[in-house]
Amino acid sequence: MLLTLVIGALMLGGIYGLVGMGYGLIYKASGLMTLAQGDMLMIGAFLGLTFYKTLGLPFLVSLLLVMVIMFALGMFIERVLVTSLLAKGAQTVYVILCTIAISMLLQNGAMFAWGSNVMQFPSIFGVSSVNILGYEIMPERLLALGVGIVAMLALHFFMQKSKFGTSMRAAAQDELAASALGINVPLTKGAAWGIASMLAGSIGVVVGPIFGVYTAMGSLIGQKAFASAVVGGYGNMYGAIVGGIFFGFVETFVSAYVTSLYKDFISFAILIIVMIFMPTGLFKEQVME
Amino acid sequence: MKKVLTLLLTLCMVLSLAACGGKDAGNDAGSSNNDTSAPADTGSDDASGDAAPSGDTIKIGLYATITGPNALAGEMAEKGARLAIKEVNEAGGVNGQMLELVVYDDKSTPEGAVRAVTRMVDVDQVVAMVGSNSSPNIVAASQITEDAGVLQIGCGTSPSYTNAGYQYIFRGTANANLPNAAFVDAMTQMGVTKVAILSIASENGVSGVNSTKELMPDSMEIVCEEQYQPTDTDFTGQIAKVIASGADGVILYGTTSDSALAIKQLRSNGYTGYIYGPEALGVPDIINVGGEAAENVIFGSGAIIPASIDDAANDVEKAMLTAFVEEYGEMPVSDVVYRGYDSAKLIAIALQNTSDISDPDAIREAVLGITDHEGIAGTYNFSDGSGDGLTTARAYIVNGGKNVLFADWLAENPQ
Missing domain, CATH: 3.40.50.2300 (Response regulator)
Incomplete structure (x- = not known):
């Protein structure tokens, strides 16, 4: 039972963490906040389902296609919607409202395109469970965990080692100085939104077979990912992962050993306690403006 | 002046609304004055007669x-x-x-x-x-x-x-109580003694589980009882407890979509036994969404649409x-x-x-x-004058990707 729970918690934590990383990335790069990350996950899941099941493409190709489309969608939201709002002198809260509107549009758009029923994402692997140390584990869970770890490492090396990643970090630190050095700041901002939605979308594709695909699948995951980002230290990428895994463990173990009915109560109560007593999160990130 | 104008406009609006209401009522009243032997008003958008009517x-x-x-x-x-x-x-x-x-x-x-x-x-x-x-x-x-x-x-x-x-x-x-009795009866026939219940935390789940518990014979012991929220997608914690409880039968009481998810997760976490539940498990979606995981799901239902005409439950x-x-x-x-x-x-x-x-x-x-x-x-x-004509519902089992009458299946596969 323990290993099953640990793997379940790690997978759930990885999902929250990766989606939460997107919040941090966007905040770091543009000082803004989006509330549509959960719905990006949902769109990714529906796109993945369409490519994999309806069009019959190989899973890896479907995943890559989803990543490209989701990157473009995130970029579009920042470059077209957010920028034009900011150009009109809109305050941050209007941008947040705009992302709430986007979240509703995405949910209803998905309902229009794919319907309101829960859709079945066929198993990616031929078997329904693999045996590890005597425990039955769903291979899709391991895949979600694997994709999470790969995405985390890839993002880490991209941000730390690549030239574009370095310019993104530079632009986040000081826009004016970065553009004086010839860094295309609007591009780095757009890319941050793009990467955030790409992360959420790709996670959507891997959780589809586990959770099923439906229009409301992203809303609660999005909220918990947001909570993870806050607990880890809003704006800190690694903090979001730690926060996510923390929530994954709290949720899974609380429902296994304490109460399955009030696990969300406990999770979100912890969020409020963290906000009051550790406003900078586990990673001491300065977010208070 | 402005006040008078506002008052006037309000009055106009009220009158026009009243006129609308009156018109509807008038229509209905007009129709009811029709000769009783007159044919149904098939011209109306929400009514349609069947055969050519006559007196x-x-x-x-x-x-x-x-x-x-x-x-x-x-x-x-x-x-x-x-x-x-x-x-x-x-x-x-x-x-x-x-x-x-x-x-x-x-x-x-x-x-x-x-x-x-x-x-x-x-x-x-x-x-x-x-x-x-x-x-x-x-x-x-x-x-x-x-x-x-x-x-x-x-x-x-x-x-x-x-x-x-x-x-x-x-x-x-x-009557909706009958399918519960049908699957509990199937559990008795399968010799279930230790029951785990996984149900949705909504009116439907709570009342369904209560009604099911009342139907259970003394020989059945509830070893684990877990609930999930309608918004939940991950049941790892609950399912780990269900499996660890050593139950030899799991009752799943939810709606069709979350039941399908729970069935999949029960199977992928290693539960290989029989899953019992109400007619929500008899919807074709369970087999579509659950796929192979839906095998050995036993549910109670009044009647279901079979996979083909030959699989019908009776001659009627x-x-x-x-x-x-x-x-x-x-x-x-x-x-x-x-x-x-x-x-x-x-x-x-x-x-x-x-x-x-x-x-x-x-x-x-x-x-x-x-x-x-x-x-x-x-x-x-x-x-008996209760208004209900049926006293039993049937139990079905998902076998080979289709819903089969439990009684027939049991006859071929004695436990």
């Missing part, structure tokens, strides 16, 4: 959720009833008189049901009607038929409208499905079709046997006199 036909009403969120089910109720009426007419009608079906859409709302039933009682003056597939709609309209003494045989499953003291309301399908169902495919060119998509069919057939039998078709009490007596009608959902016996 000699007996009018039967039907209201169902033809539009709205439950449109698919409502359409099935109508198609089932039409087929039954057609068969009755082809066999010579009721004592030589043809039946005519008048159909109304209750728009999936209780208000719509009240309007439809009022119209059928006042305007069309039907002698009996097939009640909606939505129980709240029947509850809303029951007082109207009760006051008018019009027989109503409902297609809804909620226990709420039978056993409620009504004289003229009966049910043409299984087989004959009805054959006729349905002949008439409409495809298999029905929801078991509500059986409810419409059984209800219309029951009405025809009551009208056939009654001593006086114009006397509501004589018609009621005729319904109470139905003691062994072989319907699709089982053998109807209304003699």
Whole structure:
């Protein structure tokens, strides 16, 4: 039972963490906040389902296609919607409202395109469970965990080692100085939104077979990912992962050993306690403006 | 000046609204003044007559959720009833008189049901009607038929409208409590002694689990009881407890979509035993979404649409499905079709046997006199006056990707 729970918690934590990383990335790069990350996950899941099941493409190709489309969608939201709002002198809260509107549009758009029923994402692997140390584990869970770890490492090396990643970090630190050095700041901002939605979308594709695909699948995951980002230290990428895994463990173990009915109560109560007593999160990130 | 203008405008608005209301009322009143033998108002958008009406036909009403969120089910109720009426007419009608079906859409709302039933009682003056597939709609309209003494045989499953003291309301399908009894009975036959319950934390789940617990024999012990929220997608914690409890049978009480998810996760976490539950597990979606994981799911249900005509549960169902495919060119998509069919057939039998078709009490007596009608959902016996004609539902098992009668399966695979 323990290993099953640990793997379940790690997978759930990885999902929250990766989606939460997107919040941090966007905040770091543009000082803004989006509330549509959960719905990006949902769109990714529906796109993945369409490519994999309806069009019959190989899973890896479907995943890559989803990543490209989701990157473009995130970029579009920042470059077209957010920028034009900011150009009109809109305050941050209007941008947040705009992302709430986007979240509703995405949910209803998905309902229009794919319907309101829960859709079945066929198993990616031929078997329904693999045996590890005597425990039955769903291979899709391991895949979600694997994709999470790969995405985390890839993002880490991209941000730390690549030239574009370095310019993104530079632009986040000081826009004016970065553009004086010839860094295309609007591009780095757009890319941050793009990467955030790409992360959420790709996670959507891997959780589809586990959770099923439906229009409301992203809303609660999005909220918990947001909570993870806050607990880890809003704006800190690694903090979001730690926060996510923390929530994954709290949720899974609380429902296994304490109460399955009030696990969300406990999770979100912890969020409020963290906000009051550790406003900078586990990673001491300065977010208070 | 401004105040006066505002007042005037408000007055205008109120008057125009009142005028609108008056117009509607006038229309309805106008219709009800029509000669009673006049044909149904088929020109109206929400009513349609069946055969060419004549003065000699007996009018039967039907209201169902033809539009709205439950449109698919409502359409099935109508198609089932039409087929039954057609068969009755082809066999010579009721004592030589043809039946005519008048159909109304209750728009999936209780208000719509009240309007439809009022119209059928006042305007069309039907002698009996097939009640909606939505129980709240029947509850809303029951007082109207009760006051008018019009027989109503409902297609809804909620226990709420039978056993409620009504004289003229009966049910043409299984009461929702029966499927619970059916799967608990199957559990007993499978020799289950340690039960784990996983259910949704909503009205449906809580009341369903309570009713199930009352039905359980003393030999069954509940070793684990877990709930999940309607918004939950990951049941790892609950399922780990269910499996660790060592239960030899798991009851899953939820709605179709979350049940499918829970079945998949139970299987992927290593639960290989039998999963029991109510009719929510009998929807084709469970097999579509759950795939192989849905094997060995045992559920109770009034009647289900089989994979093919040959898999029908009894001869009545087989004959009805054959006729349905002949008439409409495809298999029905929801078991509500059986409810419409059984209800219309029951009405025809009551009208056939009654001593006086114009006397509501004589018609009621005729319904109470139905003691062994072989319907699709089982053998109807209304003699106890409760309004429910069936006392058992069937149990089914998912076997080889289709729903199979549990009794047949058990005979081939003794435990």
